[in-house]
Amino acid sequence: MLLPQDVALATFAPDGLVSQLAVYGDGGDGEDQDALVASVDAALTSGGTDVATGAVEVVTGAQVIEENTDAIGTVLGFITAFLLVFAAIALFVGAFIISNTFAMSVRQRMREFALLRAVGASPAQVFTSILVQAAVVGVVGSALGVAGGLGLVEVLRAALAGMGMELAGDLPLDAASVGVSIAVGTLVSVVAAAVPARRAALVPPVEAMRDDVASPEGSLRRRLVVGLALTAVAGAALALALLRPDAPRAATLLGVGAGAAVLAMLALAPVIGSAVVRALAWPFVRALPPMGRLARGNVVRNPRRTASTAGALMIGMALVGAATVIAATTQASVADVVEQEVDADxxxxxxxxxxxxxxxxxxxxxxxxxxxxxxxxxxxxxxxxxxxxxxxxxxxxxxxxxxxxxxxxxxxxxxxxxxxxxxxxxxxxxxxxxxxxxxxxxxxxxxxxxxxxxxxxxxxxxxxxxxxxxxxxxxxxxxxxxxxxxxxxxxxxxxxxxxxxxxxxxxxxxxxxxxxxxxTSEEYVSDLADQIDQILVILYALLGLSIVIAVLGIVNTLALSVIERTREIGLLRAVGLGRLQLATTVTIESVLTAVFGTAIGLAVGVGLASTLPTLFADQGLSRLAIPWGSLLAMLALAVVVGVLAALWPGVRAARLKVLDAVSYE
Known part of the structure; x- marks a missing residue:
């Protein structure tokens, strides 16, 4: 908005005082700015302004540009670090999907790998072949991701320009940035596929002589031991931080405890998965006996796969749950501060x-x-x-x-x-x-x-x-x-x-x-709460990326599961299971997986966030507030997410031809 000078001064500076003035010389672009500064200094001094004390400072345009650039760089440096954290979270979540995909692919191709071993392929060659596949997936996916990111930036620039906030300048994209992005994506893909590749490399050649090569599930005892150990570390770190909140390392202990708790959640997920899923499936079993029972059996059948599929959602929902509790606690604490300290009308x-x-x-x-x-x-x-x-x-x-x-x-x-x-x-x-x-x-x-x-x-x-x-x-x-x-x-x-x-x-x-x-005081509290909500919206938008990736993981796992169970699905259809019943079974599987990941993630996130008022009471978090309504809404949203994620796999399963499915090997 542009206003005439007299109108602007009367509106925004009726006292006649302004924070800065811009002075333009008449010598053109080649004018010496230092000489102009000296002239303005002399004019101010002769007019009675004490420039020496620093109350008024005269600087060149180049200095102003440099100071503004440094200030913007400081702010954007924080934003860059903030975005890099969420990029790391997205990569971590994506690694779950890649690992789960390759695990299911290896499981289906065990006979093929056994034949390769029987005709002379070494374990190293089988291992390398899968890692090469993972590298190709990583390169292609990373390249598409970079292209999608550039497209998204252009869309945002166009949207901001439409609102009058046009961003000047070109995108700071160079070959090094693209190369690093593709290299990181490829490395994550290869590392995520390493464990499934190792399982394929160790398949005995004699398995090629069997009609059906099974990939036996290992014991969960190791996961249980590791999970309990991490739980003990998390409990000890959090206890020390809570017992001595004024200690210099209390915040560090909280961070260590939170990290250990998240890792313990991922380690113990397969161990507790069967019991939790059975409890969650009870309403479906009672309301839809054949479909609910089948879906429960399919989800419980492979606890590692269920945990890996839900793991990405656990991480995202743990962050969402923690952010929601922190926001509610901050708003409640601000309201308490205003109520206790502000005594104004x-x-x-x-x-x-x-x-x-x-x-x-x-x-x-x-x-x-x-x-x-x-x-x-x-x-x-x-x-x-x-x-x-x-x-x-x-x-x-x-x-x-x-x-x-x-x-x-x-x-x-x-x-x-x-x-x-x-x-x-x-x-x-x-x-x-x-x-x-x-x-x-x-x-x-x-x-x-x-x-x-x-x-x-x-x-x-x-x-x-x-x-x-x-x-x-x-x-x-x-x-x-x-x-x-x-x-x-x-x-x-x-x-x-x-x-x-x-x-x-x-x-x-x-x-x-x-x-x-x-x-009023109540509106003042509401205004401060709105500012917190604005920050929360940005946080949710970034966390939404990890949740979208997690949903894609559920879709991917269900689709691969349909392929893996093609013959089983054909037999169920042959004995009378209808198309709609089959699609409903797949949908219930998806809902159980989504609710399982959401419930565990929210429980961990809310539990960790609930410790913050004890540690940061001096910084303003004086009262814990848990928004139960919002948390229940997230569980309801998980049901919707599960239904949406099951649409394509459910339709694909329902369209399988019975005879082709029964004869599928």
Whole structure:
């Protein structure tokens, strides 16, 4: 949106103050920017502006571009790391599908491998032949994946351009990036196929003389031992983290415990699969006796295959369950913080970077407003008494309107006296102070106006002000000019009248500033919850990728299972099983597999996420909230996923010709 300069200034900067000005020389592109900076410096100095203190800084356009590029690079660096984590999850989930596919393929081709061994092929040759197949699958799949990713980026660019957010520049794609992507995909495919390839390589040549070569399932004892060992490691790590949440390595122990718990889940899945599936199949057996019983038998018949098929879904749903609990816990904790610490009738927030100072002055001037307490902040280097940067080398220094605490905001006093803020001292949140900063210590604050000494007058415990050093607003003004501060929130208290009328009056006062929102405490909580939901939507979108891959794995396994059981299906059809009954049986198998993976994954994810409030209570997670409704909805969604995944395999099974199926070898 473009506005005339006078309209923009009147709307967004009615106080006449702006954060930056762009200056263009008249010398064209070849003009010396350093010389232009010197000219502007001289003009400002002659006009009475003290440039030396840093309150106003003049920089070249090249410096601005470099600073913005570095800032964007920092943000995108975090996003890149975030996306790489989910790419690793997608590869891990995809490896399950590849391994399961090759395991079923090897199982069906055991006679072929035995014949190869009988005519002289060595185990190494059989092993290598399967790995070569896996490598071909990896190369083709990775190439298609890269092409699909580029296509998706172009679709997103077109969609953003349609919304007025066109992305400039070309895609930063080079041969190295493509090569690394294809190499990683191929390596994952080869590694995933190694275990099935080993089983094929070790088939005895004498098996070629038999009509039917069986691939006996090994004992699950080893999986049980490994799973129990991992469970013990997970339990020990989580117990240590929960018993000593303030220990320096508590978060590391939590990560180790969570990783061990997920691996234990995957290891124990075949062991517990039969019992869990039998329980899940009970309604189908009772409601649809022949189809339910057949489906249960097919799923339980090969617990390793069922666990591998459901394993991808377990991982995805464990992450979804954990994310859902974390989001609900965060929202509940935020609501508790606002309820306990905010004692204001209205809250002002900005839809832009900050609230204009003029808006605060206009609200304070209203007759029905008893107090309008603003919180302005600046990010400044703060050194502790030892001069080594203390617990936080760069801290959020908050300037609060004098008298705020005890009037519109209540915080827990740990030590000292909040009244000493009026004497120019600071209140330090205990999450910043730790054991290093005490009442009476002197902090060193470095700002654009120089270096300042600041004495700690109180230590408080507050989630509302976060990890901050709080001073009165007039003290912060001596550190940074008001235009360099950002007013984040304003708490408004009325003089005892109707809150609805007060809201209309405040809304009218801030209407010229456009970007200021007036909310009640309940709406303030809802606004913060909406921000969490927006982050959660992005998280769910990324996790949806792993779930889509897991669903494709179920489809793939069912399709291969139909091929593997072609003769069995023909015999069932010959003795009277109808096409619809057969398709229903396949659908129940798919639903049981999907619900099994979802239930186990959610149980593990919710269990791990439930430990977070104990460890991170100081960071704001003060109350555990488990959204049972959302979790039940995910289980219901698993049923839908199972039905959809069974459509193609079910139709394929129903269309098999009885005579051809019976004679199939």
């Amino acid at each position: 209205l809250v002002l927030r900005s839809a832009a970077v900050g609230i204009p100072a003029g808006a605060v002055a206009d609200v304070q001037a209203l007759e029905d407003v008893a107090a309008a307490d603003a919180f302005a902040f600046a990010l400044l280097p703060v050194a502790g008494p030892a001069g080594d940067g203390g617990p936080g080398a760069t801290a959020v220094v908050v300037g609060a309107t004098p008298g705020t605490f005890g009037r519109t905001m209540d915080v827990e006093l740990v030590d000292g006296d909040l009244g000493r803020l009026d004497a120019g001292l600071a209140a330090v949140n205990e999450t910043v102070a730790g054991d290093d900063w005490q009442v009476g210590d002197t902090l060193t604050v470095t700002s654009s106006t120089g270096t300042h000494e600041l004495e700690v007058g109180a230590v408080v415990s507050s989630q509302g002000i976060g990890g901050s050093v709080v001073v009165n607003s007039d003290v912060l003004d001596t550190y940074e000019p008001p235009q360099a501060q950002i007013i984040d929130t304003v708490f408004v208290d009325g003089s005892g009248g109707d809150v609805a009328a007060l809201r209309e009056e405040v809304a009218s006062a801030v209407a010229p500033y456009v970007v200021v929102s007036v909310m």
